[in-house]
Amino acid sequence: MTAPIRENLSGLDLRAEIDRLRKERNAVILAHYYQKPEIQDLADFVGDSLELSRKAADTDADVIAFCGVKFMAETAKILSPEKIVILPDMDAGCSLEDSCPPEQFKRFREAHPDHIALTYINCSAAVKALSDVIVTSSSAETIISQIPESQPIIFGPDRHLGGYLNRKFGREMLLWPGVCIVHEAFSETELIKLKAQHPGAPVAAHPECPPHIVDHADYVGSTSGILQFAKSFPGDTLIVATEPHIIHQMELALPEKTFIGAPGADGNCNCNICPYMALNTMEKLYIALRDLEPRIEMEEGLRLAARKSLDRMLEMASGTIGKGDLGQR
Ligand code: SF4
Secondary structure: OOOOOOOOOOOOOHHHHHHHHHHHHOEEEEEEOOOOHHHHHHOOEEEOHHHHHHHHHHOOOOEEEEEOOHHHHHHHHHHOOOOEEEOOOOOOOOHHHHOOOHHHHHHHHHOOOOOEEEEEOOOOHHHHHOOOEEEOOOOHHHHHOOOOOOOOEEEEOEHHHHHHHHHHHOOOOEEOOEOOHHHHOEOHHHHHHHHHHOOOOOEEEOOOOOHHHHOOOOEEOOHHHHHHHHHHOOOOEEEEEOOHHHHHHHHHHOOOOEEEEOOEOOOOOOOOOOOOHHHOOHHHHHHHHHHOOOEOOOOHHHHHHHHHHHHHHHHHHOOOOOHHHOOOO
């Protein structure tokens, strides 16, 4: 459990204080689409994992306040080691990262020496260091299409994203058995009922959803892809099967349309709100900017090893690496 805040901040205008500290610290606040609306609204940039990685690599700020989960803040540190990277709550983890301990992943790799490791960014720095190429949900298709079909691949840690890519690209990647607890919780039965209540409303789903949810989707893509779909679909109602805080950006962009979060098992639960993302609060962000803690620290050898697979992602996602450049580790 995360440590409670022990000081009384009730008299503070947190928004104003965060603005003041952001300027004093020359800090940039990066927020994932799954953050609470009040954090999205004050962030300098809101995006998906790939967009936030690019921002972290390019920023000239001295401090990166990362409102997301730990593997994302670690990625910012790997890409911008000279920056101070703070995460409002160091307990903001991820079920996918937890599913993939580095020692077990190393043994898995060693059991399949002819395979390269294509690894979803939702993993620890140590697993990134054991991987050949990192992917995000928005870069995975671009990257996999650059890997020769004859090249065997291990894909981890999300078996649903890996399975989706296997089906879409006719690959037979070996899949690590991890899942996102948030996307795993959507109910097919409740989704079918919701579709019946809103005939004609398309479903947009994240590929971390299991196949029985993806099979009902009219659009499957990353959070930024889903957002683009929301801005372009011709109807007036969209059913959204990913973490529901992304709906905030949809409502800001298209207030005249209706966006409905896909339901969990009892049709009305909060089980699709990411409990890790929810650990970040305005209070914790204020304290992190004030104290420059909790701070991401990383041993340099690990950082450099993890950086290789991240650099490959950034190059392949922008098409600046050739097929021949992708060797095994
Ligand atoms: S939504 Fe899922 S994949 Fe994303 S941080 Fe939460 S547990 Fe991890």
